Amino acid sequence: MSRVENIGIIDPSRYGEYGISKEDLMWMWRTMMLIRRFEERVVKLFEEKKLVGASHLYIGMEAVATGVMKALDKDDYIVSTYRGHGHALARGIPPRLVMAELFGRATGTNKGLGGSMHVSMYPELGIMMTTAIVGSGIPVAAGLGYAIKYRGEKRVVAAFFGDGAVNTGAFHEGANMIGLWRLPVILVCENNLYGMGGRVDRVTAGSTGFSVIHRALAYNIDGIVVDGFDPVAVYIAARKAAEKARNGGGPTFIEARTYRFLGHNLRDPQRYRSREEVEEWKRKDAVIRLTRILIDNGYASQEELDGIEKQILEEIEDSVRFAQESPYLSFEELYNFIYA
Amino acid sequence: MSRVENIGIIDPSRYGEYGISKEDLMWMWRTMMLIRRFEERVVKLFEEKKLVGASHLYIGMEAVATGVMKALDKDDYIVSTYRGHGHALARGIPPRLVMAELFGRATGTNKGLGGSMHVSMYPELGIMMTTAIVGSGIPVAAGLGYAIKYRGEKRVVAAFFGDGAVNTGAFHEGANMIGLWRLPVILVCENNLYGMGGRVDRVTAGSTGFSVIHRALAYNIDGIVVDGFDPVAVYIAARKAAEKARNGGGPTFIEARTYRFLGHNLRDPQRYRSREEVEEWKRKDAVIRLTRILIDNGYASQEELDGIEKQILEEIEDSVRFAQESPYLSFEELYNFIYA
Amino acid sequence: MGEIIMSYAAALRETLREEMRRDPNIVILGEDVGAWGGVFTVTLGLLQEFGPQRVIDTPISEAAIVGAALGMALAGLRPVAEIMYMDFITIAMDQLITHAAKLRFMSGGRIKLPMVIRTQYGIGRAYGPQHSQFVPSWFLQPGIKVVAPSTPADAKGLLKAALREDNPVLFIEAALLYETTGPVPEGDYIIPIGLADIKRKGSDVTIVAISRTVLDALKAAEILSEKHGIEAEVIDPRTLYPLDLKTIFSSVRKTGRLVITTDEIRSGSVAAEILSRVAEDPDTLYSLETAPKIVSSPDMPVPTPAPLEKAYMVNPDKIVNAVITMLR
């Protein structure tokens, strides 16, 4: 029978015990800051109407992608979602490519054909699929996991999805296969309390404390509930799950408890939650928290961090320039991409 | 949080305690015997090629429909399946209508247009839908249950499905709504160990002892595991669930542990199980067992039972005659049934 | 009664409100139809007026949304289920096609299914291939009726009709139509399902235009008239199943020329269905003076980048060109 484990915020005094190095922390901080600043820029570009179309932002949730990607190897597979800017950047896709994709340009991750909702699809780094259909990635993760097992490889699959996804039929059918066949899959549930306007408890039978982890047990999948504002905690959870999977121990369902600071997308009037609630959650801000830890514990000085942030901002501006200067595909070229 | 209860075979000495009368027992016996003999006749008709098409038989499982139907009121709703001959007869649809439907005649339950896989659809007795698509009835049961609750009625919905159905997306999405909205629905899982050739443990993550009851908990639905060879036990389980539902207590998932003595259908080569296994299970035969109980405990004599059986056999022969003498719809008439 | 200028979204919303006041059996269910008010504002305010029992926010469960609607209809309610994007209807196909469309027939005609499935197709907003599909032809299925209004007035009239119909109605809206405005008759304005509308009279060419492309066709007709002296008759089938072929046939017989416009991809489209019906009808076929033409999206997933999507989509110029090529 499967079990559930809880991993709360990791006190900095215990980083050594968990083998967390300064480099690890600096990488996490940089990654989270990159996502944050990148998306803030994206918001502005939308406001300026330089970007159009879908806009599902990751702000507030940076620690989740950061912690998970840190735990993965180069060869591992990833299944991402329409809320994938953060996954893309944390996985190491260059910001230029990500921004160019948002601008729909031929130089983007997917030559512009995916756009915001598929920006993270990037087979070169193992992100094999990015889906805009809630829940649909889970069966695909099962297939990827099956292939790994079939070939006796040591890879794992990390499949991202939201709290709302656990109520879809696709999730259920896929999770059943993953649990049944003991596939090397990490189900990464980004529980940000809402699926669009649907709060977890209002749409999910059996949830307690706004958690969906009880669903993992239905498929004989071990669960880890982790504080999704601490990239270190998420990393530890994902590392554990990945190790287990690589050693034939089967799947893990990680529920990262997080929150999105912005609306579902930029068209969301947010009638379903109060401003106070949002402000309350913002106090947990992972970027702010890790900044303080780095400084308070002597990992880095404010100046150092400011320097990195400046680099990041430059990199982002460069990505915007790059994107805007890049061409679109011609319409005729499109016909080349329908069939192999 | 939801809980699971076990109801094993009820010893005849306790019938009084449960308020089981002689009439109840005689009704159960008659119902099970009717299903058994009716289906034996159906098998013969298939062998003689007088019947064609689908043939999912209920033999071995009679106690389940019998116990559940006994617990339902006239006004209750039922969702049935392609394995529905037993549901139809236990609900009290006259054998003539059932047989005529199998023969595809205009006098059948559905004027012949449903056939074997939809024979039990009979809104006059609350069987609102009979589906040939595994799992698809559960969302429909949710809708029926919602309507009851919306109107403040005291009805319940009993939705039949198999062990294999719990792995479908439709089941999951429907069960989630049922658990979430606390709908007056009894999910009746006829766990006969196999979905076609798929044995429970080979297709269902997390099952132990070939049970699927752990799935109920995922939706905050109370579970009852009941011996599906004892119509009294099934009746007690269903009565309890129905009372709870009528009193606003929400849904129950009843797992009736049973077995089909014949193949999935009459075309099933049964390569997935051994003859010995089938013989082993046949020792639990509900009809034989209740016969013995009735006689041993003085509820009825062998002669009485023989007399009833004779009536049943006559009724069945009458139904065959009736069916064979009945006309088909004309092709032109069919156009009347597409739209209301 | 008078008319009020309102948006397509508002026309739908006010119709739902009116009908829900009239008929307590009507309930709405879908994702974010309640507190959010529907992502296109169609159900905005209805939760406040009718309460959560009648305006039901569901989990993300398209199959069960349609399945539950079916169960409600079987119990005599009149559900209006919303599928947020037509792309997501792929998940509910079993419930729609294998159950809703067939259950009455399989029951020998003894049950009724008074249910409406509202959905919309999202093309034109750079949302990409998974939020832009328009697949009405899948629902040309006996047992279902399919409507696709193009104007606020038609939206109202057809929604009223759908809400008094005892069969499953698939009601297809378009994201690009929600903010378009037009006069809407007040009160009990009902447009019978199955009736095409001649949106513009003309004698030189028949343009059968589906859903959003009606707007393009009307613009094209103006250009054709003003710049080329060609008078196009624009027919909006409004109901896609069952089709009002009579109206289409008699227009084609009059004009001798036919263009069909749609936001579907060409293959397997309702446009192809209409064209095949024309070709199968001897009198209409023989009246054709030139080969008919379909102006649609090409056989390609929609490209996400806005300028490429624009090049991909039907527009007035493409229709004008098709007509001119035909008349040359």
Add this chain to the structure above:
Amino acid sequence: MGEIIMSYAAALRETLREEMRRDPNIVILGEDVGAWGGVFTVTLGLLQEFGPQRVIDTPISEAAIVGAALGMALAGLRPVAEIMYMDFITIAMDQLITHAAKLRFMSGGRIKLPMVIRTQYGIGRAYGPQHSQFVPSWFLQPGIKVVAPSTPADAKGLLKAALREDNPVLFIEAALLYETTGPVPEGDYIIPIGLADIKRKGSDVTIVAISRTVLDALKAAEILSEKHGIEAEVIDPRTLYPLDLKTIFSSVRKTGRLVITTDEIRSGSVAAEILSRVAEDPDTLYSLETAPKIVSSPDMPVPTPAPLEKAYMVNPDKIVNAVITMLR
């Protein structure tokens, strides 16, 4: 190499066996494809030869069967997923249409999806409306290829082609075809996807026949020849998407008459698609001497009773009548 007489089911089975021996990336998954051997015996014995890692019995989870196949294909395997009845494909539409068909395009052409989805349509066995649907037109979608072989040889040749194709192929069989027999070439016999086959030469009328109805069309052609002196050309498109319109057009231009036969319901059928293509092509359209005709199932769910189902279905007589009416 020689030919062997075998059944349609056996041709598929032996092809799978041959290809699985050749390519270790091929795995089969589906409900009861293993121990049972497939309800139509297509995979019988493969579990024994290739083991449970390559012949995978799945839960009843059509969406995940296709989704898992997609994941396997992304990882470089070559899955052959079986959907037992085409009716159940309704449950996998999201995975097929919104993902499998579009993923390569959305990725800017960087991924490949070497996957085959096998299914069959069950009409003709009195199984009723939920086990008899034939809906190939839903899959006329860029990114997917659709084949529907009518003979054992075509079944082999097209399955071989599908198993060497790097795009999703929907492979549609028919229950009534499994036990039909015919000569099947031995060895690596491959029929390119996208090529129609002229199953019978003729000059008076073109019959385009889809899947099972090819058999009816050939019988009809014989009757027409023997009893009426009419020589029909019977064309089997074999691939339904992309269609080999060239072969169809040139036959129609030659004969001037066209009948299309299919087990689909009339509305929204592949037959309608073909007819619309003919009508849109000026040269082919102008070559028509009479209005073309579709012989299909009517717009009605299939009636379960055997005699009514028989009356409902296409048969040689209906085709003969359509041709004679046309030539009268």
